[in-house]
Amino acid sequence: xxxxxEQKFASxxxxxxxxxxxxxxxxGDRQAFARLYQLHHRRVYALCLRLTANEALAQEAMQEVxxxxxxxxxxxxxxxxFSTWLHTVSAxxxxxxxxxxTNWLQKVVSIETAGMDEQSVQxxxxxxGLDKHIVRLPEKARMVFVLFAVEGYRHEEIASMLNMxxxxxxxxxxxxxxxxxxxxxxEQ
Numbered sequence: 001x002x003x004x005x006e007q008k009f010a011s012x013x014x015x016x017x018x019x020x021x022x023x024x025x026x027x028g029d030r031q032a033f034a035r036l037y038q039l040h041h042r043r044v045y046a047l048c049l050r051l052t053a054n055e056a057l058a059q060e061a062m063q064e065v066x067x068x069x070x071x072x073x074x075x076x077x078x079x080x081x082f083s084t085w086l087h088t089v090s091a092x093x094x095x096x097x098x099x100x101x102t103n104w105l106q107k108v109v110s111i112e113t114a115g116m117d118e119q120s121v122q123x124x125x126x127x128x129g130l131d132k133h134i135v136r137l138p139e140k141a142r143m144v145f146v147l148f149a150v151e152g153y154r155h156e157e158i159a160s161m162l163n164m165x166x167x168x169x170x171x172x173x174x175x176x177x178x179x180x181x182x183x184x185x186x187e188q
Contacts, residue, residue: 014039018082025073037066040083044090050146051094053135057101061094068093091151095143095161133183137176144169145176 018039024032044065049058069089076085134142143162147153148169153161155169162169 015081019078022073022076022082025070033070036069040086041066043083044086047087047090047146047151048094050131050134050150051091051143052098053137053139053142057098061097062090064097065090065093087151091147091153092161098139098143130180133180136183137179140164141172141176141179144172145180148173 018036021032021036021039025036041062045058045062048061048065049055052058052061065086069086072089076082134145137145140162144158147158147161148155155166155173158164158169159166164172
């Protein structure tokens with residue numbers, strides 16, 4: 001009971017701090033923006049890395065996210081928690097960023113080769129558990145899996161975000177789960 005009360009208090013303090021920071025940021029306060037960045041950059045980076053499966057692209061996408069947040073923070077209406085808004089913005093910007101980065105050859109290459117090989121996965125330092133397998137998934141399957149299983153989007157939302165049919169989103173999610181189960185079983 002005490003732990004639950006402490007968590008609620010910490011959550012309220014965090015929400016209050018965010019409101020103050022957002023008000024300052026909307027007035028152009030760069031120090032407030034730096035603090036907001038410190039509060040959220042790890043989680044934004046994790047989402048970007050899961051979606052891109054590439055550390056350099058994830059860093060670039062995260063930078064783009066925070067540039068856009070600085071420019072568009074006034075569009076945050078406060079109806080949802082800031083962290084919810086930030087993660088929606090992060091997912092949309094990262095997906096858009098990936099589309100811009102995908103060259104014509106990658107679009108022609110089979111989806112089977114779109115995931116990372118084991119050597120590339122090992123280069124993503126610090127990945128463990130499920131994350132080390134997620135980055136190996138083919139691009140579409142990885143994006144659907146991250147958005148559905150990790151970030152909690154519905155298939156209808158994912159289909160809209162990724163310009164695909166709802167059935168394709170469900171099929172890619174099933175494919176991702178099947179591959180992940182296979183890789184985890186092989187690992188044991």
